[in-house]
Amino acid sequence: MRPLTTLLAALLLAGCASSGEGPVPPRTVGMVDLQRYQGTWYELARLPMYFQRKCVQSEAHYSLQDDGSVGVLNRCRTTGGDWIQVNGRAIPQVEGRTDKLWVRFDNWITRLFPGIAKGNYWVLYLDDGYRTALVGNPNREYLWLLSRTPVVSQKTREQLLEVAQGQGYDTDLLIWRTPDSAFSSVPSP
Template identity: 50%
Template sequence: MVLLGFAVLGSVAVAAPANKPQTVSQVELNRYLGTWYEIARFPMYFQRKCASDVTATYGLQANGNVSVLNQCRKADGETMASQGEAKAVDRTNSKLKVSFLPDGLRWIPFTKGDYWIIKLDDNYQTALVGAPNRNYLWILSRTPTLDEQTYQQYVEAARQQGFDTSKLMRTSHTR
């Protein structure tokens, strides 16, 4: 879910295609929580300063929502972070809405980004996350690296869901 924070601003006024991607049937939020490393992503304005070490850390809040902490390292070595909150859209927990606005402004309509979990392995080690308009896509892993075969399986899953995988750029991790 890394990138929930970075994705919010860009998802405001973009129309989704008629045939939306399919999400996984169920996500156990407690198993999804924790830190995820970004392995690859579509280039986007919100992450333009992220040079490496992109992570998202999720935690369960008392109200049942998910805290989101997105972090990355800029080219000068400085760490950049964004704190947000995600809320499941339905009982499957595979579609979430996320906001990185300050708490008092999160009620404003059209300020939440879509975070759809499209593919997730049974052990909650690798995830494919995108948006219904297909403008955003991330491959995430519990580790900073992912073997090439698994990476290609997730790229193919995205391609089958209608994402233009030629836009994927890999993320470097230095630690």
């Protein structure tokens, strides 16, 4: 019995020793002026994400609500040219801070698990003109390079990549937006 107790105690201590703070989370921008942030953002690139597996072009439409939350409408174009969309809502994770939001979408997952089905939306970079942004999550699994336009200059693209790499994101895995020219024969909604 003593060896079993010793083994369990050792495992418990090992678990405690390895459950330290872990990797340092990425830095956020501090405050985001949600009034300026609202509007349309085009996804230039993203890290692979299950819910976007069929998307080749994505955009997000944000609108500030009277209660301080942000209405979210995400649209994506599939390889077949069809548009799909989902509505959601974003709220600050900490009262008074607008750089870290919880986003909850209106879908079967959030209806099934209302208390836990929310995603981290951390604004990691935002240029002074609110024209480009990097959004990710604390464990660096997700990353979106966003712009107010579907295409940016090579210089802007390199700057966004540099910031993402500096924050510890693996930019080699990014999935880039399919150009509009690939859909020239498909009408837009």
